[in-house]
Amino acid sequence: MELKRKDLILPELSYKIIGVLFDVFNYLGYEYREKYYQRAIAKAFKEIRVNFKEQVYSPIEYKGENIGGYFFDFLVENKIILEIKRGDNFSTNDISQILSYLKKSKLQLGILARFSSKGLKYRRIVNIN
Secondary structure, eight states: OOOSOSSOSSHHHHHHHHHHHHHHHHHHOSOSOHHHHHHHHHHHHHHTTOOEEEEEEEEEEETTEEEEEEEEEEEETTTEEEEEEESSOOOHHHHHHHHHHHHHHTOSEEEEEEEETTEEEEEEEEOOO
């Protein structure tokens, strides 16, 4: 497969992830809660043999003490954070959330996916720090 863009971060893996998201949306549609999309995505990743972890805890420390943490929906191949949402619009909070995850984990790429009444929407979020 010839890639049209040479400047994308992790293009092959992100294309696989986006393909899974479209497959899940095309099969399930819009009617379901986020947890059911998450279960379907996990099943699809297993079917295509993509390594992933679900609900990955990433602690936040202050002066050596754990003060809380984040839970990523998915960490795919230890390279891309996938965060899924339900509803029609992306918010600045959604984008800020995944940027925080990326900075904390020191990963370069996150995919923010939204299962909406208007179809599947997604954004590639890049950590430039």
